[in-house]
Amino acid sequence: MKTDCQTYIKEMLEIGNKLIKESPILGEETGSVNAKGDKTIEMDVKIEQAIIDYVRRNELPFNIFSEEIGFINIHPKPQYVLVFDPLDGSTNYRVGKGLFPYGLMIALYKGLKPKLCDIVSSGFAEHTTNKWWTYDGSKTRDSHGKVVILSHNWKVHRSTPVHFDLYYKKAYDTFSSLAEKIHIRWGGSNTSSLLYVLSETSAAMGALLMRPEEIGTVVSLIKGAGGITVDHKGKDLGNYIFSPDETYQLLAGDKKIVEFAVSQLKNR
Structure with a gap:
């Protein structure tokens, strides 16, 4: 090209x-x-x-x-x-x-x-x-060409904001074990979740069924900013095959908060 x-x-x-x-x-x-x-x-x-x-x-x-x-x-x-x-x-x-x-x-x-x-x-x-x-x-x-590096100062606390895709009822059930341990929010789109993580007003984002047209953008931008991107068992999403027919579990953002979320979801 x-x-x-x-x-x-x-x-x-x-x-x-x-x-x-x-x-x-x-x-x-x-x-x-x-x-x-x-x-x-x-x-x-x-x-x-x-x-x-x-x-x-x-x-x-x-x-x-x-x-x-x-x-x-x-x-x-x-x-x-x-x-x-x-x-x-x-x-x-x-x-x-x-x-x-x-x-x-x-x-x-x-x-x-x-x-x-x-x-x-x-x-x-x-x-x-x-x-x-x-x-x-x-x-x-x-947009100014400045390298984005996500803050690593987030603490596991009930006031620490995380944005999860709660469109599906199953997502409420999945993420309910995190309620009152971290502050669960939902802005109506994965765009809102990604916006808040990259703007450092949210420690992490998550989804139960992220669509293929969204997953690559989220994974690359958060990893490129020093965050981690894993499935709900803690497996690195980078190893997943891209498929138009698949949906993906996602936890992404600050390492400490993501790993805490994984530990809680494993114990459901």
Whole structure:
């Protein structure tokens, strides 16, 4: 490729940000469902199509997996898999009046059957705060190019905030053993959880069934910032195979808090 992967990721983030800023709220359902069976909304589709058009226009050697359209082949000799969620937190976008976090998650994997550790670049833009971060294969940086290093000063305490995906009833049951030991919160999207961890207003984030279009972005950005990312048994998520058909357990962020959470979940 003529340009490095990180440049492409940044330009895709800019495409999504521009569409959000220049468009009215496009929160109406399209009448169709996405690859996961969820109803799609107009802005999801608009951002997705703009990124696919960008990849085609630049003739990038990518296969694509997106939340809305699923898995598609658009290059005769692909070398990478581009995975993205065009609008994570679409309900927050639709009803939140700019108060609830939502954003764009992108991850680029090297190879066609990659593991989660095979991400060469990723990016995340949260639109209500205009904050974004990128991962260059080793380090996570903010929008000013500053390397992000997560604080390691968090203590296991009932006031220490952690953000868990509580969309599913099973998630409430899973994380209930941590209640009143650390402060469980939920912002309505994994975008909100990732925003708060990277902004160091939350010690960790977690999910029971994180979707494939989100997992790579979360794993790479938090590991690139010095955090850890494991499943609920403490196994490093980097060793997991990426699959469009899988969901993933996740605990990610400060090592001390994550390891405490693992110990409690093991004893359920």
